[in-house]
Amino acid sequence: MKLFYLVKKELIEIVRQKELLVLMFIAPVIQIIILGYVISTDIRHVPVGIVNLAKGQAAGQIIQRVRQTQLFNVRVLSDRSEDYLYLLKKGEVKTVLIFRDALDRKRSVQKYPEVQILMDGMDSNTSMIAAGYFNGIIKNYILNDMEKLGQGLPLSGQAVFRFNPQLRSINYMGPGIVGFLLTIITMFLTSASMVREKEQQTLDTLLISPLSTLEIYIGKALPAALIGLADMVIGLVVVVLWFGIPFRGNLFYLFLASLVYLAAILSYALLISVLSATTQQAMFFAWFSLMIFLLMSGFFTPVDNIPPLLRVLADINPLRYLIKIIREIFLKGNSIAFFWKDLLVLSGIALTLMSISLLNFKRFISK
């Protein structure tokens, strides 16, 4: 019952701060929508320059195909030799396609032209993907020709994309954003909670009350957990309804994983709260941690790309496991049979963090 009054007090304090309410419930919606569009890794409308020095039909037909696709936006089309590097340097185009006639030993023009693809390697990811698309267009063109002659490639792999057939990057990023949202809200709400008590000089009366350390600890964590879960529901609704991301799994598993994750992240935030001397320190610490959590979570880039030395940080990062589980539940519709190992590791991290946090919390209270 005593805990009820503490939770109620915490919730009243949050509700009374109108700006905070906006930040907690309106900002996440805006954040998801903006993030959903901005952090897409899909390639579209890549600015392209085409220099066609070939006289054959094939070059023209391939150029026609390049122009028809939405992936590229042909900004420069020329039949004279250009300063290709200058075009890239100017930033007007990110790719230059150069078509030249291919000649045999007798200097006669071949059916297919020579194609050179010049890429702006500054944005390596886009360049690699765009180069792949170009090669795909050329390969398809040749295949069409071969089919007309009743021929085909002796060996060809047929890619079938399951779980995200349209290869929409938002389908991959959206569920991750939900996990990120859960982190950002709970981390900032909780990391300053004990420091605030100290700063507004209410800590002493709280500590001298019959509330036990555990009751204070839970009383501080529970309101943030409730708000975090409410935000998660908002996040789920936005990614499913606004972005049309399919939810194929079981909501129960999603909430189960989120609850375990909340135990971990709230313990960490409460640890920040007792280790910080001021709210400013707590906020800085929370922001720094959030960046590390995010970069080491596989949210933007695969965890496998992280160098082995830093991989340790990723391995103990609870957000990594939550994002993996959420993505599996969302897109693959996986049940616990598939992700129990991740859930187990996440539970281990949560238990460890909770122990460290509680220990420090007790030390803070008995100072």
Added chain:
Amino acid sequence: MSAPALAAITVSDLSKNFGHFQAVKGISFTVAPGEIVGFLGPNGAGKTTTIKMITGLLKITSGTVLIGGLDNRKHLAAIKKKLGYMSQKFSLYPLLTAMENIEFFGGISGLPPAELRLHMARMEEQVASDILGQKIQDVPPGIRQKVALFVCLMPEPEIILLDEPTSGVDPEARRLFWNELYGLKKHGKTLLVSTHNLDEAEYCDRIIIIHNGEIVACGEPEELLRQKGKVNIEELFKDAIQEHGQN
């Protein structure tokens, strides 16, 4: 021959160090049940540190504190039930209304809901409900002080520790406040009140003057004035501090 009454508070050779700085230097005193003791001293004298050690909020470096005969390092949970504590700045939640503060503190003290409602109704009899419905940060300091004392008294503690409860309130509110403390004394409560307002010493059964972490005078105000040949507490205070400085 009857046994001497057990002191409400017994402080023996109490010290507190913050790193190399010694804030309280081996002080000893007792507070008898039903007594009002004034804990006087300038800012930084060690009043709050001592009170916080008595409540168990601060770890004791050396010495002992007994509350009703119980060592506060061994029996803190039992002692918490006996103690009422009102800290500096009233320690209320600024975003909660006066009534919500009362409900919160009563609730975490473990008061049953029915009893809590009775307390809240009692407060409504004393202060207009529109004021009680305002955020505590927006109500006058006198009301804040009243609410702070009210929440401190709700669990009906035997011993009440008040840390500078009259700072920042006007003289009339101070006078009314001390009247309330007198009422508590009549009900057998023990009070240790820290203050740097020297004129408040006249309300106390005994005063303890503390300076630089050491007790420089202790006794009944009238008796101390007579002993030192002073006409008022201010002179007595200055003299005690000066004497202490020379030593």
